[in-house]
Amino acid sequence: MKIALKRSLPQVKFLLAGAFLVLHTLVAAQFTKDYSPLKSSGTLPSEFLKTARILSEEELKNVGYGTDRIAKQQFIMSSNYFLRDLLLSGDVLINDPLSKYVNKVADELLKEDPGLRKEIHIYIVKSADVNAHAFDRGFIFLNVGLLAQLENEAQLAYVLAHEITHVVKKHSVNQYIENIRLENGTSSYEGGSYEARDLAKYRFSQENEIEADQEGLHRIKQTGYSIKAVNGAFDVLQYSYLPFELVEFKKSFFEDEHLILPDTIVLKTTSEIKANDDYDDTKSTHPNIRKRRSAVEAELAAADETGRKKYLVSEEEFKKIREIARFECCRLYLVDRDYVNALYAAYIMLEKYPENLYLQKIVAKSLYNISVSKSARRRYRGKYEYNSYSNNARLSARTYTIPDYDKIEGASQRLYYLLDQLDAKELNTVALSYTYRAHKRNPEDPVLIALTDSLFSELVNANQLYPGDFSKASKAQIKALDTVRVNEVIDTTAEESKYSKIKRQQKKTEITTDENFTKYAFVGLLQDDEFVDRFAKAAKGMTRQEEKKEEVLTYKERKRREEQLAKENRYKGVFLGVDKVLFLEPFYMKTKRVDGTEMINYFESEEKQIKLQGIQRKCAEKLGLGYETVNTKTLSSSDMDRYNLNSILTDWLTERFNHGDNVDEMVLGNDEIKKLVEQYGTRYLAWTGVYNEKKGRGRNTYFFILFDVESGEVMKYETRYTRSRDNTDLITSFVYNSLLYVVKKAEE
Amino acid sequence: MRSRLAILIFFCSLAAYGQQQVPGYMGKRFTVGYSASVSPNLIGQVQNNSGIPVLTNALNVSYVRKKNKEWCFSLRYSSRTILTVIPETAGKTVEDKYQSVDYCIGSRRYNKSKFAPLGNYGKWEFMLSSGWVNYESYQAPSASGGTLSTYSGGHMTMDGWGGSYGRGVQRIIDDKFTLDFGIRAGFMFIRGDGYVNQREANIVSTVRHVINWSPIVNAHVGVGFLAF
Numbered sequence: 019m020k021i022a023l024k025r026s027l028p029q030v031k032f033l034l035a036g037a038f039l040v041l042h043t044l045v046a047a048q049f050t051k052d053y054s055p056l057k058s059s060g061t062l063p064s065e066f067l068k069t070a071r072i073l074s075e076e077e078l079k080n081v082g083y084g085t086d087r088i089a090k091q092q093f094i095m096s097s098n099y100f101l102r103d104l105l106l107s108g109d110v111l112i113n114d115p116l117s118k119y120v121n122k123v124a125d126e127l128l129k130e131d132p133g134l135r136k137e138i139h140i141y142i143v144k145s146a147d148v149n150a151h152a153f154d155r156g157f158i159f160l161n162v163g164l165l166a167q168l169e170n171e172a173q174l175a176y177v178l179a180h181e182i183t184h185v186v187k188k189h190s191v192n193q194y195i196e197n198i199r200l201e202n203g204t205s206s207y208e209g210g211s212y213e214a215r216d217l218a219k220y221r222f223s224q225e226n227e228i229e230a231d232q233e234g235l236h237r238i239k240q241t242g243y244s245i246k247a248v249n250g251a252f253d254v255l256q257y258s259y260l261p262f263e264l265v266e267f268k269k270s271f272f273e274d275e276h277l278i279l280p281d282t283i284v285l286k287t288t289s290e291i292k293a294n295d296d297y298d299d300t301k302s303t304h305p306n307i308r309k310r311r312s313a314v315e316a317e318l319a320a321a322d323e324t325g326r327k328k329y330l331v332s333e334e335e336f337k338k339i340r341e342i343a344r345f346e347c348c349r350l351y352l353v354d355r356d357y358v359n360a361l362y363a364a365y366i367m368l369e370k371y372p373e374n375l376y377l378q379k380i381v382a383k384s385l386y387n388i389s390v391s392k393s394a395r396r397r398y399r400g401k402y403e404y405n406s407y408s409n410n411a412r413l414s415a416r417t418y419t420i421p422d423y424d425k426i427e428g429a430s431q432r433l434y435y436l437l438d439q440l441d442a443k444e445l446n447t448v449a450l451s452y453t454y455r456a457h458k459r460n461p462e463d464p465v466l467i468a469l470t471d472s473l474f475s476e477l478v479n480a481n482q483l484y485p486g487d488f489s490k491a492s493k494a495q496i497k498a499l500d501t502v503r504v505n506e507v508i509d510t511t512a513e514e515s516k517y518s519k520i521k522r523q524q525k526k527t528e529i530t531t532d533e534n535f536t537k538y539a540f541v542g543l544l545q546d547d548e549f550v551d552r553f554a555k556a557a558k559g560m561t562r563q564e565e566k567k568e569e570v571l572t573y574k575e576r577k578r579r580e581e582q583l584a585k586e587n588r589y590k591g592v593f594l595g596v597d598k599v600l601f602l603e604p605f606y607m608k609t610k611r612v613d614g615t616e617m618i619n620y621f622e623s624e625e626k627q628i629k630l631q632g633i634q635r636k637c638a639e640k641l642g643l644g645y646e647t648v649n650t651k652t653l654s655s656s657d658m659d660r661y662n663l664n665s666i667l668t669d670w671l672t673e674r675f676n677h678g679d680n681v682d683e684m685v686l687g688n689d690e691i692k693k694l695v696e697q698y699g700t701r702y703l704a705w706t707g708v709y710n711e712k713k714g715r716g717r718n719t720y721f722f723i724l725f726d727v728e729s730g731e732v733m734k735y736e737t738r739y740t741r742s743r744d745n746t747d748l749i750t751s752f753v754y755n756s757l758l759y760v761v762k763k764a765e766e
Numbered sequence: 767m768r769s770r771l772a773i774l775i776f777f778c779s780l781a782a783y784g785q786q787q788v789p790g791y792m793g794k795r796f797t798v799g800y801s802a803s804v805s806p807n808l809i810g811q812v813q814n815n816s817g818i819p820v821l822t823n824a825l826n827v828s829y830v831r832k833k834n835k836e837w838c839f840s841l842r843y844s845s846r847t848i849l850t851v852i853p854e855t856a857g858k859t860v861e862d863k864y865q866s867v868d869y870c871i872g873s874r875r876y877n878k879s880k881f882a883p884l885g886n887y888g889k890w891e892f893m894l895s896s897g898w899v900n901y902e903s904y905q906a907p908s909a910s911g912g913t914l915s916t917y918s919g920g921h922m923t924m925d926g927w928g929g930s931y932g933r934g935v936q937r938i939i940d941d942k943f944t945l946d947f948g949i950r951a952g953f954m955f956i957r958g959d960g961y962v963n964q965r966e967a968n969i970v971s972t973v974r975h976v977i978n979w980s981p982i983v984n985a986h987v988g989v990g991f992l993a994f
Contacts, residue, residue: 747938755789
């Protein structure tokens with residue numbers, strides 16, 4: 019029997035290798051063409067359907083008595099308020115492949131402790147930050163960014179074990195109570211200086227982290243997971259600021275046969291990766307990596323690795339979910355306006371999946387945004403802010419600038435340098451070239467069509483580059499012509515004129531200088547009829563204008579001009595004539611003063627939020643405005659569509675706010691938003707909110723923002739500050755007024 | 767009276783003409799209400815009742831004309847007892863009742879951040895007053911105990927004008943009803959040239975003394991409803 023087994027072992031190995039290859043190919047095949055962003059599915063867990071008050075009341079019953087009773091009550095209310103806020107933020111994924119896999123790892127980790135397993139709820143958060151956190155109630159949240167960086171399943175298990183320790187040891191509530199003691203100078207800290215108490219706060223938090231590291235390791239030891247892999251988890255944390263892979267960036271990525279970027283914009287050597295693990299952590303909630311490693315070092319060294327594995331659930335599944343996480347990260351970087359990181363992440367992934375449409379769009383969107391930002395100064399110059407009659411205000415203009423390449427470490431530095439070196443015209447040309455080629459490969463994709471249109475427009479309007487500025491003949495063709503002519507000159511005995519010499523000289527200079535690479539960028543593309551037509555269409559009626567010099571105005575002149583503009587635009591954007599609006603869940607926060615400290619009035623905030631929704635509905639009905647809402651306060655377990663919709667809109671809103679006033683740069687005007695517009699029959703999205711504090715100059719801050727989700731434009735942005743209480747009648751009058759201007763048509 | 771009504775109608779038309787895209791409260795800009803105000807009696811009152819404040823009843827109509835401004839029209843009625851010196855009696859006094867109807871037009875300006883008719887406001891007001899006294903006949907006794915002279919009873923009217931400034935708060939309850947409270951201070955001048963005999967001359971003098979020199983200081987509470 020044994021012999022038979024021995025004989026068949028090579029065959030088994032061969033079969034296993036074959037199976038692995040097949041699985042690997044299947045995983046790769048899944049991403050070859052395209053990728054769809056993650057969505058939640060199934061039914062909503064019961065925790066998502068409870069208000070913070072209900073969640074808290076369950077716990078408040080068990081607080082008991084003692085000196086820290088009030089602190090514990092406050093902690094319960096605050097943690098449940100923020101937990102509920104996070105659960106319904108739209109950033110948490112439910113029943114998606116990542117959550118399912120992570121929960122399988124948790125099952126493996128807590129196989130021996132089913133009681134504890136029942137108390138632990140693990141979710142994935144759509145965030146590119148390399149982070150994880152836990153609530154004492156048993157909720158553990160892992161960011162997508164963390165999954166994208168992990169090397170193996172054992173590392174994931176260790177991260178989970180660390181977070182589970184925080185839950186089991188109730189670190190959050192202990193930290194909260196300790197912080198209150200420290201702030202009040204009570205308990206053992208009585209009489210201590212403010213500085214000493216402040217440092218003690220961080221020390222306490224660091225002690226908790228060390229405890230979680232050590233206890234986490236003990237938990238890993240009880241499983242079959244590799245213990246040595248734990249060290250790798252610390253590497254993940256140490257180098258978390260770097261992209262998930264380090265791949266040398268080649269300029270050929272942007273090039274084609276004719277568009278050749280000059281070597282001068284390629285950084286010869288990149289900065290070495292320093293990643294100091296012994297940084298000053300005195301004012302950090304987490305100890306530095308060196309301290310964390312040393313706290314478990316002895317135990318790691320003594321650990322018996324025999325029979326332990328890096329993967330207990332599935333290696334293939336781990337690699338698949340990591341790949342998904344990396345795809346997600348590309349998009350999340352875009353939402354965070356971290357364009358170069360998004361571009362680099364997509365570049366890494368494109369090496370594996372060169373035909374993936376999603377990745378090509380990430381690159382195109384990133385290039386577009388960087389390009390637009392570079393020419394933004396020109397576009398916004400000479401514009402003044404004004405306040406119109408309807409109290410319309412402007413969101414702050416947030417211009418994107420490429421991060422300083424000096425501060426970037428590793429292989430991605432080359433990309434930062436390259437993008438930094440290209441000027442607005444060059445970048446626009448490169449972006450258009452890349453995007454147009456992507457469009458030709460995927461001619462039906464509306465996003466690529468829209469982006470190429472915008473880049474053509476940008477080329478003509480912002481950078482004043484017209485079809486005539488680009489050569490139709492390649493360098494080689496011109497060179498050949500030049501050679502012929504030079505030969506002709508040499509062959510003839512006639513004296514070369516001064517002007518032909520100049521022309522020849524100019525031609526040669528033109529060919530040999532790298533600075534003029536844009537001239538030949540579209541040689542290939544100008545052979546394409548569609549490219550020529552669309553470029554001509556963008557340039558139609560446009561003439562080259564002399565660049566205006568920026569006027570230097572005195573303070574008085576500037577003020578006078580602003581007043582003049584304000585007068586002219588008094589009624590601009592006052593009446594919008596909108597007939598239907600989709601309302602996002604409103605924001606409401608009430609604070610109260612407890613022992614001189616401003617604290618959130620958790621329950622009342624939640625109740626007021628529900629009331630504000632009612633006010634919105636009432637005012638909309640009164641004005642005959644079509645009212646739709648994405649209300650997560652009244653979700654039922656089968657409302658997954660509404661939950662996903664809220665998630666899409668939250669993403670959109672996050673990106674919108676990241677852009678400030680720069681509407682041209684919105685990139686998430688994607689298919690899902692279009693579907694949403696079709697589904698609800700409106701392209702207008704409104705968000706309202708009230709912040710009410712007990713004391714202070716602006717006791718009430720009310721805001722109302724109306725977006726056009728298709729164009730990304732802010733149609734109305736209104737803020738009001740009052741010193742009075744947030745009575746229902748006052749808030750009603752604010753909401754009604756905001757909606758009045760939304761509904762009324764200009765001619766009424 | 768007709769001319770006063772004409773003035774009122776003129777201002778109403780002006781308000782309607784000046785109608786703009788103003789929100790009012792939930793689209794309602796026209797408020798009808800009642801208010802009662804009390805002002806202290808300080809000068810020239812009946813000695814025994816000098817502490818009793820004067821009650822004024824008013825019917826109010828207001829119309830939101832701009833985002834935080836509204837026109838206010840009021841019809842006020844008040845009644846107070848005055849002590850009039852009887853001529854030829856060496857200072858002997860008699861109680862008479864001075865009643866008046868005031869026609870008021872004013873403008874309320876609410877805080878900049880709020881929308882009329884809601885919130886804290888300041889209010890300027892112009893008033894036209896129409897007052898009257900119905901006095902009884904009186905026989906002035908002579909030193910010997912007989913009748914020196916006889917004053918017949920009668921009715922006399924007095925006109926006046928004035929202005930006031932007040933501050934207050936208006937709240938809206940259940941999207942329908944208004945609750946208004948505040949304080950006001952002002953002045954009033956009574957014309958007094960229409961008397962026919964000394965008895966009436968004394969009445970005019972007393973009324974002018976009471977009204978002109980006692981500042982209009984009052985506190986008011988009002989209720990109303992948002993009509994349309």
